Amino acid sequence: MINPIVARSLNEIQFWARIMKEHSLFLKLGFTYDQKNLVVEAQQFYDLFERIEEKLSRFSVNSDLRAVQAFNNEVYQAAVHIWAFKRRILDLTLRCEILTNNYPLLVDHTSREAAYFARRLKELNEGVLAPKPDDIIKENVFFLKIMADHAKFIGHLLDPSERKLVDQARDFSHDFDQLLFQAQDLDHMRPQSETRPLLDQMLDQNRVSTKSLRDFKKQARELIEECRIKSNIHPLLADHTFREAERFLEIIDMYEAHLNAQ
Structure with missing residues (x-):
């Protein structure tokens, strides 16, 4: 019998890990030529969520619940870290310390989605369906x-x-x-x-x-x-x-x- 927590967890990760990876690309493309450190950080997040997508392919709806919960925790940490990165970019932008080609609302938008993703994983590991x-x-x-x-x-x-x-x-x-x-x-x-x-x-x-x-x-x-x-x-x-x-x-x-x- 398929565990609904397992099925929903894998579904959430499949959708949102790709979204987070693409956010990393959009942020990277929006940085200017002199913001090389931010470009590198964005690329690191892109690579991180690409690895998560690769690891996801090893799971199925018949996977062990504990293994999926451990994976949820791993992805949760990644979501929290990219949320913090996005909020830092937003803060730097609002204080006019950096100028990028991404609207502040867009950066805030992507951070809200990262927070949502992290919250969903936490809820699923708590058995909330x-x-x-x-x-x-x-x-x-x-x-x-x-x-x-x-x-x-x-x-x-x-x-x-x-x-x-x-x-x-x-x-x-x-x-x-x-x-x-x-x-x-x-x-x-x-x-x-x-x-x-x-x-x-x-x-x-x-x-x-x-x-x-x-x-x-x-x-x-x-x-x-x-x-x-x-x-x-x-x-x-x-x-x-x-x-x-x-x-x-x-x-x-x-x-x-x-x-x-x-």
């Missing part, structure tokens, strides 16, 4: 902020002459800001009565908007790969944001299935 209503709301708050950030990054990295796409990105940014505020309001209310209708409504609204954003990202990715639009968006970054939208949709479906099983 099934979400509570408050967890569902907080998870949506996290991903709605991620999606809102993506829309802002896309809008700012597109060439200003791509007016239609810039306007679309701005509209998505506004849409997800509103969904984020709505989810934060629900989180602050912490309703004590039956929350199922409220959760269902939130998940439905978020699913519809995220599908639209995902499709927009897919279109943008294809246009960038075919050199049909003008932008400073790396093709891998376009695919990166697309995969995170897909991940949010998977999580919405997972939470809905959990609610239906109650």
Whole structure:
């Protein structure tokens, strides 16, 4: 019988280790020619998460729980260390001690994802798998902020002459800001009565908007790969944001299935 903690742990590592590796590349590409030490550090994190991906391939859903928990601890340490690196870069940037080609919000964005990854691994090693209503709301708050950030990054990295796409990105940014505020309001209310209708409504609204954003990202990715639009968006970054939208949709479906099983 497959242990759900093992299966979920490997799934989280498979997705987020690749994301962390790509963050390392994006940060590295954003440093200037005179920031050689930061380039080296970013490359070290890239190599670290590449090794984690290689080690992951030795595990399966039938692997021993203790071995997977030990691997979780190892990856947890890597996630914490890259989080600290990102926060240091953000601090140096905000204090104007360094100037990079990465927006401060983007660096903060990547650090939030590292913190999320580390927290998920810690929870799984504590045996936490099934979400509570408050967890569902907080998870949506996290991903709605991620999606809102993506829309802002896309809008700012597109060439200003791509007016239609810039306007679309701005509209998505506004849409997800509103969904984020709505989810934060629900989180602050912490309703004590039956929350199922409220959760269902939130998940439905978020699913519809995220599908639209995902499709927009897919279109943008294809246009960038075919050199049909003008932008400073790396093709891998376009695919990166697309995969995170897909991940949010998977999580919405997972939470809905959990609610239906109650």
